[in-house]
Structure formats: structure tokens, C-alpha cells
Amino acid sequence: MNNHRQRNGDVWAFENAHNRKQQAQSESGVGDGYDDGIILGLDGGTTSTVCVCIPFFPSSKTHLPDPLPLLARAVAGCSNHNSVGETAARATLEEVMAQALSKLGSNRSAVRAVCLGISGVNHPSDQERILNWLRDIFPGHVKLYVQNDAIAALACGTLGKLHGCVLIAGTGCISYGFAEDGREARASGAGPVLGDWGSGYGIAAKALTAVIRAHDGRGPQTMLTNKILKALGLSSPDELIGWTYADPSWARIAALVPEVVSCAEASDQVANEILLDAVQDLFLSVKAVIERLNLCGEDRSASFPVVMVGGVLEANGKWDIGKEVMKCIQEHFPSAIPVRPQVEPAVGAALLAWNFVMKESKENCHG
Amino acid sequence: MNNHRQRNGDVWAFENAHNRKQQAQSESGVGDGYDDGIILGLDGGTTSTVCVCIPFFPSSKTHLPDPLPLLARAVAGCSNHNSVGETAARATLEEVMAQALSKLGSNRSAVRAVCLGISGVNHPSDQERILNWLRDIFPGHVKLYVQNDAIAALACGTLGKLHGCVLIAGTGCISYGFAEDGREARASGAGPVLGDWGSGYGIAAKALTAVIRAHDGRGPQTMLTNKILKALGLSSPDELIGWTYADPSWARIAALVPEVVSCAEASDQVANEILLDAVQDLFLSVKAVIERLNLCGEDRSASFPVVMVGGVLEANGKWDIGKEVMKCIQEHFPSAIPVRPQVEPAVGAALLAWNFVMKESKENCHG
Known part of the structure; x- marks a missing residue:
């Protein structure tokens, strides 16, 4: 482990203390309750990054416990490299994983697998670059997976099964889907x-x-x-130009969505058309x-889940964007089953990691 | 002067040599042909920045010589602070002025007035900040003016008179106008x-x-x-997302306008609609x-100039955006007189400076 700890010493400094504690526990015969190791699941969005730890369930268990035990959870800022740049994105990912492990009183040697569902992964080269960041952080035996955040979001609605379609609409938006035979497709999510006019950023812009x-x-x-100038503390629309360019972060602009919804609810025609x-x-x-x-x-009758995730799709009062989108979907595709996930996308990422590891170990057995 | 030379020593180093040369000329009685000093006019766009030097004509001359003598001209990159940031914008402005003066074999002590027509000036606070940059560079007696680049563009079509309307469409776009009584108005130019969907950036995006x-x-x-992927050397539309975010410069995206025009000329419906x-x-x-x-x-019969400036409005072959815009304007406002300026916006800025100085000296005489 030591050679993996050097890159960002401060973030992982807590591990030394934990190692001593674990050694003492091990000598006294007291275990920590997750003897088979842990899985890290991450949801890296354009506004925040969430990391959760779940226990690793060995292949002998065919069903996951319900509810799923959540060992630890940590939250940090944006990790979309297109929005904040590579250095900041990488630091955020490392920090949030270290926080989660530190809260759990564990360390990287307990990790069996990591799955990152992260926005801004649009090309195999993005995936490979981020995998390399993880390889720098974790020892070689840890299974590492990097997916677009939409895939983790789908998995959080289907408890790890990759079938159906997911729509994420937060600061950004993307739609992603898997057929039963493994074919996949995406739309939007281009920034x-x-x-991406259906995203929070698009609506606010x-x-x-x-x-x-x-x-x-x-x-x-x-x-x-008036609504937007008041929210931003500005006195004239001219000042909006400077405000817009003072900080290029997408989330800062997307944060204006509630003002748009509130104007539409008050029957403002312009706001209403933007939401439609x-x-x-x-x-x-x-x-x-x-x-x-x-x-x-x-025969257009096969049922499939449509998982809806993200701030823009959550109930906003009278004008409910998510409900309107679902209405359109069900008018065109009556066999679509709307799913509002009970667990968060980071848990979806952790479940994906578990499914991937199980699948690989089965393939190795049969091979 | 010495205290003004310290900020960016390298850029102004040439002045020492020129000072010695001038002293020698002065001692030998040989003048440099612009004894009343010079005016610097700058056009700071989102793609490039142009600086010209013209002679200062004393108030005794009521008519400007035609053609106007252009003493020197220099070109540098983008100086829109919203696009490249303050430090880069400021360095570009200083560099292009130094280049022009150096080419002329002159220096800052010969400058009577500077007028900067610059994109990204949307609020009095932008103007004040950029004036402060100029105050750092020039001695206190130099008259300094900072205007939105649209005003200098209008002046280049009207030889310095602020009346009528100008439309700039290059990387960005803006429309600006002055009534005879001095009232002014603008539209677009918000980035x-x-x-700004009529801008080169907007068309290409x-x-x-x-x-x-x-x-x-x-x-x-x-x-x-195919046209755009070929132009960018990419193999799949997926790669466009990474390409877009690899470099946030607006000019890089706007450079794709000729590809759009060429597709529209080949009757591509999508490209055609984007241009319409x-x-x-x-x-x-x-x-x-x-x-x-x-x-x-x-009575809707008063005539006024509409000055058209910028790459997007220049003849693009069969599909001529500028011609189509002018057609719409003349259908709605038959008394509008289209003007394609014979001099460039930087010269317009220099003429503006001359007009401002004349006006101020008249006001001082009458005051």
C-alpha cells in the first residue's frame, strides 16, 4: 500500500491510525462487521460528488439484503472534468473517497471494488484517463470501474440491473438505456x-x-x-452579462431553475414556454x-423501467417538470414503467460494482 | 514617463532607443511628419485586436484629409476579458499598442489620445476598469476613451459621426445605435x-x-x-464533446461558420435553417x-445609416448572410441606408478619439 499512499499524503494520513487500531482489533479477535471487504460507489455529478460504502457480499449470497446496509457516506463538490478541469475533478474524487473510508474507520486495504458513475465520461479515452487516476490511488487487486453517471443512476432504480432507460436532469441532462441483450444507447449529455436545453443549466440560460x-x-x-435580478442581488439586466462571465461554473447558473419554476407557476408566459x-x-x-x-x-407491449433522477425532475410544486416529462413518455410508450429510485445513484454505482465483480468471477469459474 | 514604463518593461523597451533617435533628430532639426502628435485607435474583438496610429489634426483643420493617412498598424489576439480573462486581455492591449508605436518609430510621449473600441464592455464598471489599465500605461495628459467595439464600428462607417445603427457579427454579435439627439441603444452582445444566436459562435454552436x-x-x-468532423480531424460525433470543452475560446468554435455556409449552399436543410x-x-x-x-x-421617412461589420456579414458566396439581413432591414425600414465601411473599425476608434478631443476643446473654449 505504501507506494499508493504517496500521491496525496494529507488526504490518506488517517489510514496510519486506523491500521494500528485494526491490528489491535485483529489481535483481540474483535472484527469490524464487514470481513469480506467493502465496495465504494461514487456518483460524480456537475454539482456534487457522493461516495458510499457498502459491505462486499460474497458470491454465496444470491440476494442482497433489503434494506442495503450503508456503512458510510461522504459528499464533496463537482467532479465533472469538463466543468472544473482535471486537477480539481481528480482531487475531489480522492477527497470524497478518503472521507468515506475515514468515517467508516477503515482504509484502502479493505476495498474490494470501486465503481465511479461520473458525468463528463463521453468517450473511451475519458474512461481510461479516470481509471488511471484510480489505479494511482488503489492497490492493484482492487476492481475498478468507471461509467457515465447515467449508468449508475439507472442501476439505482433497478437495483443494479442494466435494463431500461434513465433520464437525469440536474445541472446537466442525459438519457441512457440498455436493452436486455446488452445493447446500449444514449442521447443528450453533451453539455x-x-x-442540452432540458438541463437545469439550459433552463436557466x-x-x-x-x-x-x-x-x-x-x-x-x-x-x-425582477425575480432573477432579486435572486442575484443585481440592479439592472446589463449587470447580468458580467455576472454570467464572472464564474463559468454551470451549477451557479442552474441554481436559478426554482426562479423560473416560480414565475411559470405565477402564469408568466415566457417562463412557462421555457419549461414546456x-x-x-x-x-x-x-x-x-x-x-x-x-x-x-x-408489438410495443414489452415493459421496461424509465428511471427519473435529478433536481429538475423532482416535484417543484404546481409546475412539476418530471411529471410532465413522464406524461409525454407514457402517452407515446404506454408500456414504460416510471421509477423514482428509493436509493441514491452512488448506491447504484456500488451495486453495479458488485454485479460486475460477480459476473467476472462467474465467467472465470466457467472459463 | 518612467513611472509608467515599469509595469510591463519588455513591451516598452523599444522606447529607449527611439528616445535617443528622436533626440538626435530634434537636435539636427529633422521632424517626423506628425508634429502635432498621434492618435491610437483600437478595435478589440473576440478574435483579434487591431491598433492603428493616425496623425492628430489640430482643431484649425475642419475637414479630415481623404484618404486618412495611416501611420502604423499592428494586430494581436483576443482582448475580450469575458472570453480570455482580464490578465490576458490587458496584456494583449498593451502589446498591440506597443507594437504599433514601435513600427512607427515613435513612443508614448507622442500620443495625444487613445480610443479603445472593445467587445465585452457592457457596464460602466467594465469601462472604468479598462480605463484604469490605460491610465497605468500612459502619462496623465493623454486623453483616454473606452467604448464598446460596436461604437467604433459605427464610427468607421460614418467617419466618426455617432448617428444611425451598426450591426457587428463576427465571433460575437451586437447591434448599437445613436439618435441625432445623442440617445443611444443596444441589443444583443450579451455573449x-x-x-447571441446570430453570432459566428451561435451559428457554429x-x-x-x-x-x-x-x-x-x-x-x-x-x-x-461529415463536413465538421473532417474540418476538425475527428472520427466520431462523440469526440465533439471532448473537443468542445478542451478549449473554451469562442473564436475556435466560430471558425466553423464557413462549414455551415458551405453545407447550406449545398442545400442541406439543417444548415439552411441555422442560417435563416x-x-x-x-x-x-x-x-x-x-x-x-x-x-x-x-413619418418613417428619415434616412439613417446601418453599418454592417464582421466576418459573418461578409459575402460568403451563394449564401450571403449579410445580404439577407440587409434585405430584411430594408423591407421593414425602407429609409435605412446600408453602409459597408471603407475603413476598418480601429480607424473608426481613432476618428472617435479625434471627435471627442475636438468636442472637449470646443466645450472648454465656450466654458
């Missing part, structure tokens, strides 16, 4: 420059644009002007995935 | 986050989005896919300014 257009005479007046467009955009992403994977089957 | 949508099944197939939308967006900006300033007068 703000490339038109459109609202800011509407304020500018009302101000310079290109668009109709809207309640969004977002609903259409999110529905189109799910529709593209369902159709490419033919999830409904030939 | 990519805030919906929509084209990239169309490629992603065609790829993930949300939108129709388009020639833009851009034309509408640019027309709406001009319309908002004309109507707010009531440039047509009560």
Missing part, C-alpha cells in the same frame, strides 16, 4: 455548448436570455427580470433511446 | 450563454448541436456531420435598436 431580450427590446416583458420546451427536450432524449433500443419490443 | 442530435437520434441527418434563424436573430437586434431610437422619425 451546454452542444444544446434560456431564462437569463429572456431577461436580456426583454431589456433590449427583442422579446416580451417577463416576471423573470425543456419538457419536450427531455422527452425527445428519452424517446431517442427507447426507439434506438426498441425497448417496447415488436 | 454565448445569453443567447447550433451546427455542432445538430451533429450531436443527428448522432443520438433526436434530429435529422445532416451534411454538417441567424438572419432573423441579427435582424431582430437591428430592429430593436431602430425602433427604440425611432431612427425613421415620425
Whole structure:
């Protein structure tokens, strides 16, 4: 382990104390309750990063305990390298894993597998780069998996089974799906420059644009002007331009979504249209995935889960974006089963890791 | 001068040699042909920054010579602080002014006035901050003016007179106008986050989005896919996401406009619609300014110039965005007079400086 501890000494300093404690426990015969090791599951979104620890269940157990024991949980900031850059993303990931292990009073030698569901993984080269970060942190025998955060989000709605479609709409948005035969497809998730208009960022950017257009005479007046200026403590729409460019973080802009929802609820036409467009955009992403994977089957009656995750889709009062998106989906695909997950995406990532390890060990047995 | 030379010593090092040369010329009685001093005019766009030197014409001359003598010209990169950050923007401005003076064999002591027409100036606080940069560079007696680049662009079409409307569409876009009574108005120019869809950046971002949508099944197939991937040397639309975030410079994305125009010329429906939308967006900006300033007068017959500047508006072959925008403007405002400036915006900035100095000296005489 020592050669793996050097890169970021401060973050992992707690391990020395824990090692001494464990040695004492081991000598006294007192175990720590997770003798088969632990699994780390991470959900790395554009706003925050969550890490959970669950026990590793050996292959002899065919069913997972319900509820699943959550040994520890830690939260840190954004780990999307496209949003905050590589160095910050990597530091955040390491920090949140160290925090979780430290809370548990454990250390990296107890880890059997790590699964990272992380936004911004769009290409095999992204995956490989992040796997290399993990290889620097963990000893060679730890199983490491890096997936797009949408896959972990799907797994949190299906308890680890990769079948159906997931829609995430938080600061960013993406739709991802798996057919029973393992084929996969995605739509959206390309970021703000490339038109994710159903995301929290997209909704808020459109609202800011509407304020500018009302101000310079290109668009109709809207309640969004006063609402947003007040929320940001600004006195004129001119100041929005400087505000926008003062900090390029997507989450800062996406945080304005509640102002848009509140204006739409007060019957502001401009805000209402922005939300209706977002609903259409999110529905189109799910529709593209369902159709490419033919999830409904030939007779359009095969049932499949549609897992809905993220702040934009959570009930926002009278104007409920998630409910409207689901309504569109069920009108077009009556066999779709809406799922609001009971566990969080980080737990989905941990369950994915468990499934991957089980599958690999079965394949090794049969091979 | 010495206290003004210290901040960026390397850039201004040439002045010492010139000072010695000038002293020698002065002792030998040989002048440099601009005894009344010089004016610096700068056009700071999102792609490049141009600095020109013209002679200072004393108030006794009521008409400017035609053609205007251009003493020196220098070009540097982007100086929009919203795009490249303050430090880089400031360094670029200082560098391009030093280059122009060095080419002329002159130095800062010969400068009477500096006018900066610069994109990203959206609020009095932006103006004040950039004026402070200039105050650090020049001695106290030099007259300093900082304006939005649109105002210098208008001045280059009207030879310094602030009347009428200007539309700039390059990497960014903005419309700006002045009524005869001095009232001013602007539209757009808020940057990519805030919906400048008629800009080169906006056109190219929509084209990239169309490629992603065609790829993930949300939108129709388009020639833009092959055209853009080929131009960028990429093999799959998935790689566009990483490409987009690898470098946040707006100009890099806007450089794809010719690919969009070429697809539209080859009758690609998606590219064609992107350009038609851009034309509408640019027309709406001009319309908002004309109507707010009531440039047509009560009987809608007052004539006024509409100055058109920037790469997006220059003839692009069969599909000519500038021509289409002008067509819309003249259909709605028959008294508008299209102007394609014969001098560049940096010269407009220099003429503005001259006008400002003249106006101030007249006011001082009458005061």
C-alpha cells in the first residue's frame, strides 16, 4: 500500500491510525462487521460528488439484503472534468473517497471494488484517463470501474440491473438505456455548448436570455427580470452579462431553475414556454433511446423501467417538470414503467460494482 | 514617463532607443511628419485586436484629409476579458499598442489620445476598469476613451459621426445605435450563454448541436456531420464533446461558420435553417435598436445609416448572410441606408478619439 499512499499524503494520513487500531482489533479477535471487504460507489455529478460504502457480499449470497446496509457516506463538490478541469475533478474524487473510508474507520486495504458513475465520461479515452487516476490511488487487486453517471443512476432504480432507460436532469441532462441483450444507447449529455436545453443549466440560460431580450427590446416583458435580478442581488439586466462571465461554473447558473419554476407557476408566459420546451427536450432524449433500443419490443407491449433522477425532475410544486416529462413518455410508450429510485445513484454505482465483480468471477469459474 | 514604463518593461523597451533617435533628430532639426502628435485607435474583438496610429489634426483643420493617412498598424489576439480573462486581455492591449508605436518609430510621449473600441464592455464598471489599465500605461495628459467595439464600428462607417445603427457579427454579435439627439441603444452582445444566436459562435454552436442530435437520434441527418468532423480531424460525433470543452475560446468554435455556409449552399436543410434563424436573430437586434431610437422619425421617412461589420456579414458566396439581413432591414425600414465601411473599425476608434478631443476643446473654449 505504501507506494499508493504517496500521491496525496494529507488526504490518506488517517489510514496510519486506523491500521494500528485494526491490528489491535485483529489481535483481540474483535472484527469490524464487514470481513469480506467493502465496495465504494461514487456518483460524480456537475454539482456534487457522493461516495458510499457498502459491505462486499460474497458470491454465496444470491440476494442482497433489503434494506442495503450503508456503512458510510461522504459528499464533496463537482467532479465533472469538463466543468472544473482535471486537477480539481481528480482531487475531489480522492477527497470524497478518503472521507468515506475515514468515517467508516477503515482504509484502502479493505476495498474490494470501486465503481465511479461520473458525468463528463463521453468517450473511451475519458474512461481510461479516470481509471488511471484510480489505479494511482488503489492497490492493484482492487476492481475498478468507471461509467457515465447515467449508468449508475439507472442501476439505482433497478437495483443494479442494466435494463431500461434513465433520464437525469440536474445541472446537466442525459438519457441512457440498455436493452436486455446488452445493447446500449444514449442521447443528450453533451453539455451546454452542444444544446442540452432540458438541463437545469439550459433552463436557466434560456431564462437569463429572456431577461436580456426583454431589456433590449427583442422579446416580451417577463416576471423573470425582477425575480432573477432579486435572486442575484443585481440592479439592472446589463449587470447580468458580467455576472454570467464572472464564474463559468454551470451549477451557479442552474441554481436559478426554482426562479423560473416560480414565475411559470405565477402564469408568466415566457417562463412557462421555457419549461414546456425543456419538457419536450427531455422527452425527445428519452424517446431517442427507447426507439434506438426498441425497448417496447415488436408489438410495443414489452415493459421496461424509465428511471427519473435529478433536481429538475423532482416535484417543484404546481409546475412539476418530471411529471410532465413522464406524461409525454407514457402517452407515446404506454408500456414504460416510471421509477423514482428509493436509493441514491452512488448506491447504484456500488451495486453495479458488485454485479460486475460477480459476473467476472462467474465467467472465470466457467472459463 | 518612467513611472509608467515599469509595469510591463519588455513591451516598452523599444522606447529607449527611439528616445535617443528622436533626440538626435530634434537636435539636427529633422521632424517626423506628425508634429502635432498621434492618435491610437483600437478595435478589440473576440478574435483579434487591431491598433492603428493616425496623425492628430489640430482643431484649425475642419475637414479630415481623404484618404486618412495611416501611420502604423499592428494586430494581436483576443482582448475580450469575458472570453480570455482580464490578465490576458490587458496584456494583449498593451502589446498591440506597443507594437504599433514601435513600427512607427515613435513612443508614448507622442500620443495625444487613445480610443479603445472593445467587445465585452457592457457596464460602466467594465469601462472604468479598462480605463484604469490605460491610465497605468500612459502619462496623465493623454486623453483616454473606452467604448464598446460596436461604437467604433459605427464610427468607421460614418467617419466618426455617432448617428444611425451598426450591426457587428463576427465571433460575437451586437447591434448599437445613436439618435441625432445623442440617445443611444443596444441589443444583443450579451455573449454565448445569453443567447447571441446570430453570432459566428451561435451559428457554429447550433451546427455542432445538430451533429450531436443527428448522432443520438433526436434530429435529422445532416451534411454538417461529415463536413465538421473532417474540418476538425475527428472520427466520431462523440469526440465533439471532448473537443468542445478542451478549449473554451469562442473564436475556435466560430471558425466553423464557413462549414455551415458551405453545407447550406449545398442545400442541406439543417444548415439552411441555422442560417435563416441567424438572419432573423441579427435582424431582430437591428430592429430593436431602430425602433427604440425611432431612427425613421415620425413619418418613417428619415434616412439613417446601418453599418454592417464582421466576418459573418461578409459575402460568403451563394449564401450571403449579410445580404439577407440587409434585405430584411430594408423591407421593414425602407429609409435605412446600408453602409459597408471603407475603413476598418480601429480607424473608426481613432476618428472617435479625434471627435471627442475636438468636442472637449470646443466645450472648454465656450466654458
